[in-house]
Amino acid sequence: MQSPQNDYTNQNQGIPNPYAPSSPDQNNPQNPSGQPEYPQSGYIGQGPQQYGQGMSVNVTPENPIAQPPSGELGSGELKKEKRKSNKKMLIPIIIVIAVIAVAGVMFISKPHVTTTISTTSIPAHPVSSFTSCTTIRSPGLYYQEAPISTKITNGTCISVTSSNVKLICNGNKIVGSAPLIGKPPFSVGINASGVSNVTVQDCAISNFSYGVYAYSSSKINVSESNVSFNVMSDIYLNDTNGSTISSNKLYNATSAQGALFIGNGSANTTVIKNAIGHSAVTGVNVFSQGNKFYYNSVNLTPTSFVCSSEAGFPKASSAIDNLCYNNTGCDFLTCSGINLPDNLSNVVLSPTVTTCGSIDSPGTYTLQDNLTMYLKGANSGINIFSYAVPCITINSPLAVLNCNNHTITNATVGIMAKGKTLFKIENCRVSGTTFGALIENATNSSIYNSSFSKSYTGITLSGSDLVTMSGVDAKNDTNGIYISNSSSSIIKNFNFSRNSYGIYVNSSIGNSFTGGVAVNNSQIDLYATPNSANSTDNFMGSTVCGLSDTHWSTCRNYEEPYLKVYPVFSCGSLYRPGNYSLSGSLAAGAGSCLTINTNNVKLSCNGNRISEVLPSTTNYGIFDSGHSNITITNCTLSSFRYGLYAANARNIRVSGLNASLGGTGITLSNVSASSIVKSKAESNSNYDVVLDKSSGIIFMANNMTNSRPTSVSMLIENSTRNTIANNTGLDAHIGMQLSGASQGNNISNNYMELSGYEDYVCAPQDSNLNSENGGVNYGTKKIGCHWLAALSPTAPSADCQVALTPTTYSLSTDALYESGNICYGIYSSGVTLNCNNHTIISNSGGTFAAFAHSGSSKIENCYLKGFATPITATNTSVSIINATVYVNSTKLAPSASAISVNMSKQFSILRSNVLTDYIAINISNSTSGSIKYNNATGSIAYYAYNTSSTDFQGNIAPPQSTLGLYLYGSSADSFQNNIFNSTGIGIECLASAQGNKSAYDQGGNVCSSSENCGWISASSLTCK
Incomplete structure (x- = not known):
C-alpha cells in the first residue's frame, strides 16, 4: 500500500473504499469527494478497512479514524519442531502404529521372511x-x-x-x-x-x-x-x-x-x-x-x-x-458496582470528604459517609483494583483524617500514608481490604479509636518508627498487625483477636505492647521472627494473650511453634523448622533472598515471585547448605545469579519452581536422595540446571530453555544413580552434557531439541553403551553418548528391512526397535549393513540382524542395546566389525548370546565390544573363523563349541567375566596374544579340547588360570 502523504488528504483515490458512496455526493458541499462522513461527537463510527483499502484522513478528536498498515513484514521461517506439550500425545500414537505395523509383517520362523515396514504418524495440522x-x-x-x-x-x-x-x-x-x-x-x-x-x-x-x-x-x-x-x-x-x-x-x-x-x-x-x-x-x-x-x-x-x-x-x-x-448510548447495559472517580490518584480531597482521593495539605479531613470503592459482580471473578490505588492517601504531614466512625470498604488499600510525619488517623472503620491501614516510612504519627476487619493485614507498619496507637482493634484478618523493620512504637489498649496471626513482628525492636488483648488467633497470638523474638528491647505489659514464641511477652504459653505456617513478608533466613508461606512477591538486594538455616522446612511461595533488584555477583534466590528434609513448592525466581542452590544436602524436594532471567536456574551440588519435578529453568547464563557430585536425584518433567551461544540446558557432572526422565531442553547450545564420571544413571524419554551444537554430549568415560541405564531419548544430534538413541520425535522407529538380493544398508540416524522379532533379516550373499556408529535400541528384546545362508556379508559400526540376541549368523560367512553390544540377559533371555555364529565357515568377528550377563561371543559347529581384537564380558566371555581352525588373536576377557574362554570339543584352533583374566577361570577345556594337540598356543597369551587345557605351552607361565 502506498504510504499516505503528510497532509493525509485523499491520497488513495482509485482504491476501492467499502464505506464510500457509489458516487460523489454533489449535494453535500461539506463532502464533495464522496468520502464517508464520521460522527463529530468524539467517538468513532467506522474503523480501518481491510489492508490495501486505505483511507486518508487525519485522526483528531473531531474525526478519530485510523487506517492500519498494508501488507506483511518480516516473514520469519517457522521451525517445524515438535513442542513438548504435544510430544507426550503424539509419540505414543506413533509408537502404537509402528508396533502394529511391524508386528503384522515381522519374520517369525526361518526361512519364510517378509519385509518390516516402518510407519510414522503425521498429524493433519503441523505443530510449529x-x-x-x-x-x-x-x-x-x-x-x-x-x-x-x-x-x-x-x-x-x-x-x-x-x-x-x-x-x-x-x-x-x-x-x-x-x-x-x-x-x-x-x-x-x-x-x-x-x-x-x-x-x-x-x-x-x-x-x-x-x-x-x-x-x-x-x-x-x-x-x-x-x-x-x-x-x-x-x-x-x-x-x-x-x-x-x-x-x-x-x-x-x-x-x-x-x-x-x-x-x-x-x-x-x-x-x-x-x-x-x-x-x-x-x-x-x-x-x-x-x-x-x-x-x-x-x-x-x-x-x-x-x-x-x-x-x-x-x-x-x-x-x-x-x-x-x-x-x-448502551441502553442494554447498566454500569454498577463502582463509584470510583476517574484518575483517582489525582483527586485531591477537601476537608469535607465524600469520595476516595488524596490529602495533600495539613488540616482536618472528616468523612461524611461510608466509602465503597467497588462492589465486585456476583460472578465476575475479576478485581479491577489490582492497580492497588488506595482509597485515601495521606500525602501531607500535620494532616488529620477523622472518619467520624464511617466505614471504608472493598479497597485494595483502605488508608495509606507513605513517607510523611505527624499525621493522625482516628475514628475509622476499614473492612474487606487487602491492607486496612498501610503506613510506610513514616514517623511520629498516630492511629486512635479505629478498627480493621476482613482484610489480609489490618494494620501494617513498614520502616516506620515512633508510631502511637491506642484504642485500635483488628479482627478476622490474616494478620491483625504486622510490624516490619519498625522500632520504638507504642501500641496500647488494643484488641488483635480472631485472626490467623494476632501480632506479627519482623526484624523490629524497641516496640511496646500494653493494656491489650491478643487471643483466639488460629496460628499464634504473638509471633516474632528470631531476631525480634529474642530481643529484650521489645516490651509487653498488662496484656492478655495466649500463645507466643517470644522471650519478652506476657502471653500465657511460650512455644516455638514447630511446623506452624509462618508467613514470609521479606527476604531473610529461615532459622527454625516448620511451614513457611510467601505472602506476596519479594524483591531482594545484593546477596541471597531466602536462606534455609535448619532442617525440616516446607516453603511454599504460592506462585509469588522473588526477584533481584540490585545486581550482585554472588546472590541466590533460595539457598541451602548442609540441611535435609526441605520442601520448596510453587516459587518463581527471577534474575538471580543462582536461582535455587542446594549443596551438601539430602532429601530436597522441589516442585513447581520457575527460575528465569538470571544465571544458573537450579544447582544441586553434593546432594542426595532428592527430587526436582514439574519445574522450569530459563537461564541467561551458561547453564539452566547443574547436577554436580549428586546421586539419587529424581529430575523429572522439567522444562529448560537457554538461547545463549555457549549454553547447556542440563549439565550432569560426576553424578551417578540419578533418574532423569521426561524433561525438555530447548534452544541451548548443548541440550544435555555428561562429564566426569557420570555413570549408572537412568536417563530416558528426555527431549533435547533445537540445540545450536549438539543435543547430547558425553565425555569418553560416559559414552559406552552400559554407562547409563536409560536409552530412549529424543533429539537428533549427539557426540558420544552411545548409551542412548537420539531419536527423532516424528520418526523414531528403525527402518527394518529384509534382504533377499545383494544390497547395502547405510543408517543415517539412531533408531528405536519395538517389535521383539528380527529387524534386519539378511538371506542373500553380498549384503552390507553399516550403522555408521549410530545407536539402535530395542525396548522389547528381539534380534537386530539375523544372517542366514548369506555369504560374503558384513555388519559394521553398530551400537546395539536392549536386544535379546543382537547379532546371529547361521550357515554364513559373515564379518562382524566394530560392533558394540550391551545385553542385560537376565531381563531378556537368560541363556541368550550377544553375538552368535552357528554352522558357519570363513566368518570373522573383529574389534567388537560386548557386555552381557551370559555368553558374550558364542561360536558353535563352525570352522575357519577369525576372532580378533575383541573385548567381551559375560559369565562366559568367549564360548567355542565344536569349532576348528579358528584363529583367536588379541582378544580380552576382563576380570568382570566369570569364565574367560570355554572350549568344548574344539580342535585345531590357534591362540595368540589373548588376555583371559576372569574372576573365575581364565580358560577351561572339555571333551576333545583337552588334548595336547587340539589347539595351538602361538604365544603371548595371558590367563588368570586354566583347567584341563593340556595344549597350553609349558612356556606360557602366565596361565596357572
Whole structure:
C-alpha cells in the first residue's frame, strides 16, 4: 500500500473504499469527494478497512479514524519442531502404529521372511514454533518460543492468512515501535483478516497501533492475553462475527477507538471476564448488535462503554454483571458496582470528604459517609483494583483524617500514608481490604479509636518508627498487625483477636505492647521472627494473650511453634523448622533472598515471585547448605545469579519452581536422595540446571530453555544413580552434557531439541553403551553418548528391512526397535549393513540382524542395546566389525548370546565390544573363523563349541567375566596374544579340547588360570 502523504488528504483515490458512496455526493458541499462522513461527537463510527483499502484522513478528536498498515513484514521461517506439550500425545500414537505395523509383517520362523515396514504418524495440522515476526499460511498449532521485539512502524508482525490456526504465545511478549500519534501509517501486532477460527492465547502484545486486528473474519478468539499500551486499539474487530474475547487485560489504549473496538458486522461477539482500564477515551466501543458482555471490569477511563445508536438499543445486546463507571448510548447495559472517580490518584480531597482521593495539605479531613470503592459482580471473578490505588492517601504531614466512625470498604488499600510525619488517623472503620491501614516510612504519627476487619493485614507498619496507637482493634484478618523493620512504637489498649496471626513482628525492636488483648488467633497470638523474638528491647505489659514464641511477652504459653505456617513478608533466613508461606512477591538486594538455616522446612511461595533488584555477583534466590528434609513448592525466581542452590544436602524436594532471567536456574551440588519435578529453568547464563557430585536425584518433567551461544540446558557432572526422565531442553547450545564420571544413571524419554551444537554430549568415560541405564531419548544430534538413541520425535522407529538380493544398508540416524522379532533379516550373499556408529535400541528384546545362508556379508559400526540376541549368523560367512553390544540377559533371555555364529565357515568377528550377563561371543559347529581384537564380558566371555581352525588373536576377557574362554570339543584352533583374566577361570577345556594337540598356543597369551587345557605351552607361565 502506498504510504499516505503528510497532509493525509485523499491520497488513495482509485482504491476501492467499502464505506464510500457509489458516487460523489454533489449535494453535500461539506463532502464533495464522496468520502464517508464520521460522527463529530468524539467517538468513532467506522474503523480501518481491510489492508490495501486505505483511507486518508487525519485522526483528531473531531474525526478519530485510523487506517492500519498494508501488507506483511518480516516473514520469519517457522521451525517445524515438535513442542513438548504435544510430544507426550503424539509419540505414543506413533509408537502404537509402528508396533502394529511391524508386528503384522515381522519374520517369525526361518526361512519364510517378509519385509518390516516402518510407519510414522503425521498429524493433519503441523505443530510449529516461531521466534520472530512471520506469516502463518497453514492450519495448525503455533507456539511462540521467545520474546519478539520489532522496529516496524508500518505493517504487521504476525500475519495469519490461514483459517483454523491456534497461536499460543506462552506468555512471551510481542513488542512493536508503534507511532505514538494517531494517524497513518499504522502497525499491527497480530493480524487475522479474511480468515476463520483463529485463536490467540496467552500473548503479551504492546506498542503497536493495533494489538490484535481482524477484518472480514469470523470466530476470532482472544483469551488470557495482556494486550495493552497499543495506540489505536488493543483489540479491533470489524465485519468479524462469532468471536470471543475472554479473560484478557486491555490497558492504556490512547485513541477514541477504545481498548476494544467492535465494529459494523461484528455480531455474536462474546466479551467475558476481561479487565479493561486506563484508556484515554473509551474502554469498549460498540457498533454492532447481538453481542454479549458478561462479567467485565471496565474502569479508570473517561467512558467505560460507548454504543452507536443502532447498537445501543435495549435489546440489541445482552449484559450481565459488568463493573463499569459509566456508559454512553448502551441502553442494554447498566454500569454498577463502582463509584470510583476517574484518575483517582489525582483527586485531591477537601476537608469535607465524600469520595476516595488524596490529602495533600495539613488540616482536618472528616468523612461524611461510608466509602465503597467497588462492589465486585456476583460472578465476575475479576478485581479491577489490582492497580492497588488506595482509597485515601495521606500525602501531607500535620494532616488529620477523622472518619467520624464511617466505614471504608472493598479497597485494595483502605488508608495509606507513605513517607510523611505527624499525621493522625482516628475514628475509622476499614473492612474487606487487602491492607486496612498501610503506613510506610513514616514517623511520629498516630492511629486512635479505629478498627480493621476482613482484610489480609489490618494494620501494617513498614520502616516506620515512633508510631502511637491506642484504642485500635483488628479482627478476622490474616494478620491483625504486622510490624516490619519498625522500632520504638507504642501500641496500647488494643484488641488483635480472631485472626490467623494476632501480632506479627519482623526484624523490629524497641516496640511496646500494653493494656491489650491478643487471643483466639488460629496460628499464634504473638509471633516474632528470631531476631525480634529474642530481643529484650521489645516490651509487653498488662496484656492478655495466649500463645507466643517470644522471650519478652506476657502471653500465657511460650512455644516455638514447630511446623506452624509462618508467613514470609521479606527476604531473610529461615532459622527454625516448620511451614513457611510467601505472602506476596519479594524483591531482594545484593546477596541471597531466602536462606534455609535448619532442617525440616516446607516453603511454599504460592506462585509469588522473588526477584533481584540490585545486581550482585554472588546472590541466590533460595539457598541451602548442609540441611535435609526441605520442601520448596510453587516459587518463581527471577534474575538471580543462582536461582535455587542446594549443596551438601539430602532429601530436597522441589516442585513447581520457575527460575528465569538470571544465571544458573537450579544447582544441586553434593546432594542426595532428592527430587526436582514439574519445574522450569530459563537461564541467561551458561547453564539452566547443574547436577554436580549428586546421586539419587529424581529430575523429572522439567522444562529448560537457554538461547545463549555457549549454553547447556542440563549439565550432569560426576553424578551417578540419578533418574532423569521426561524433561525438555530447548534452544541451548548443548541440550544435555555428561562429564566426569557420570555413570549408572537412568536417563530416558528426555527431549533435547533445537540445540545450536549438539543435543547430547558425553565425555569418553560416559559414552559406552552400559554407562547409563536409560536409552530412549529424543533429539537428533549427539557426540558420544552411545548409551542412548537420539531419536527423532516424528520418526523414531528403525527402518527394518529384509534382504533377499545383494544390497547395502547405510543408517543415517539412531533408531528405536519395538517389535521383539528380527529387524534386519539378511538371506542373500553380498549384503552390507553399516550403522555408521549410530545407536539402535530395542525396548522389547528381539534380534537386530539375523544372517542366514548369506555369504560374503558384513555388519559394521553398530551400537546395539536392549536386544535379546543382537547379532546371529547361521550357515554364513559373515564379518562382524566394530560392533558394540550391551545385553542385560537376565531381563531378556537368560541363556541368550550377544553375538552368535552357528554352522558357519570363513566368518570373522573383529574389534567388537560386548557386555552381557551370559555368553558374550558364542561360536558353535563352525570352522575357519577369525576372532580378533575383541573385548567381551559375560559369565562366559568367549564360548567355542565344536569349532576348528579358528584363529583367536588379541582378544580380552576382563576380570568382570566369570569364565574367560570355554572350549568344548574344539580342535585345531590357534591362540595368540589373548588376555583371559576372569574372576573365575581364565580358560577351561572339555571333551576333545583337552588334548595336547587340539589347539595351538602361538604365544603371548595371558590367563588368570586354566583347567584341563593340556595344549597350553609349558612356556606360557602366565596361565596357572
